[in-house]
Amino acid sequence: MNKFAVFGNPIAHSLSPTIHQRFAEQYSLPISYEKIGPDENDFENALSTFFDDADAVGCNVTAPFKGRALQQADTLNKAAELAGAVNTLYKKDRRLQGFNTDGIGLVADISNQGVELADKKVLLIGAGGAARGAVHPLLEAGVKTLAITNRTMERATQICEEVSVSHCIALDKPGLMSFDADIIINSTSASLHNQLPDLQHISFVKCELAYDMAYSKEPTLFMTYAEKEGATMSADGLGMLVEQAAAAFTIWTEKLPQTRPVIDKLRKR
Ligand code: ATR
Numbered sequence: 001m002n003k004f005a006v007f008g009n010p011i012a013h014s015l016s017p018t019i020h021q022r023f024a025e026q027y028s029l030p031i032s033y034e035k036i037g038p039d040e041n042d043f044e045n046a047l048s049t050f051f052d053d054a055d056a057v058g059c060n061v062t063a064p065f066k067g068r069a070l071q072q073a074d075t076l077n078k079a080a081e082l083a084g085a086v087n088t089l090y091k092k093d094r095r096l097q098g099f100n101t102d103g104i105g106l107v108a109d110i111s112n113q114g115v116e117l118a119d120k121k122v123l124l125i126g127a128g129g130a131a132r133g134a135v136h137p138l139l140e141a142g143v144k145t146l147a148i149t150n151r152t153m154e155r156a157t158q159i160c161e162e163v164s165v166s167h168c169i170a171l172d173k174p175g176l177m178s179f180d181a182d183i184i185i186n187s188t189s190a191s192l193h194n195q196l197p198d199l200q201h202i203s204f205v206k207c208e209l210a211y212d213m214a215y216s217k218e219p220t221l222f223m224t225y226a227e228k229e230g231a232t233m234s235a236d237g238l239g240m241l242v243e244q245a246a247a248a249f250t251i252w253t254e255k256l257p258q259t260r261p262v263i264d265k266l267r268k269r
Pocket of ligand 1: 125126127128129130131150151152155187188189190195196197198
């Protein structure tokens with residue numbers, strides 16, 4: 001039986017095993033998918049033990065190991081390179097291929113909301129690992145402008161310098177006031193602590209979708225704030241989680257699982 005796993009710490013609450021088992025059921029594929037939560041110092045050992053098994057095909061990697069997973073990969077896709085983080089590893093011909101599917105998941109879920117990214121003005125709040133994972137796929141989706149803002153502006157500027165295309169710009173407070181974004185994405189970890197980033201200089205009036213990469217049973221603080229300030233629609237990151245998993249599943253199996261029934265089922269939990 002093909003073996004898969006997700007590595008992270010903490011890992012107990014990960015939804016990845018459930019999501020991948022549902023995908024596998026769609027194709028009647030028997031798979032095993034386990035959660036592995038190594039100690040801080042043990043990640044590399046645990047990963048190589050997992051892949052020593054001839055049945056091991058691939059794994060997902062989540063916090064805090066995404067940066068270290070990149071170090072373990074023999075090859076990287078563009079999104080992983082730019083993100084400096086790998087969330088999906090695939091063992092092929094004894095070599096480990098590293099991918100970052102988080103941004104692909106984001107783009108797919110924005111499309112699930114019925115929102116077009118092509119030619120849109122997009123504002124990305126945050127410049128950490130989650131933001132970095134999103135930048136390349138958002139640009140690939142053909143956005144008109146990708147503006148990045150962050151509490152620590154140097155990190156936003158740094159990403160734009162690395163990307164080095166004229167329609168990817170770092171925006172500080174004065175610039176934000178005159179940037180009427182169509183789509184506003186919160187990639188900060190503030191939601192995880194039930195906090196909001198500073199949104200004072202951001203206008204939601206023209207915003208058709210406010211997207212929070214975090215997810216919870218109730219609408220997040222960011223979603224509630226955005227709608228109150230005029231956003232037409234808001235969404236949390238549950239769909240992104242399922243879509244990034246689907247992209248990983250496709251890398252491993254070349255199959256395109258249906259995500260909608262899985263998202264709906266998780267939403268009802
Ligand atoms: P992740 O991998 O989840 O992106 P990270 O790399 O630690 O984690 O980045 C966290 C992001 O959330 C950063 O953009 C961080 O801002 P700083 O670069 O200024 O640290 C942002 N962030 C976290 N808590 C925040 C808060 N309370 N208000 C605003 N931004 C916050």
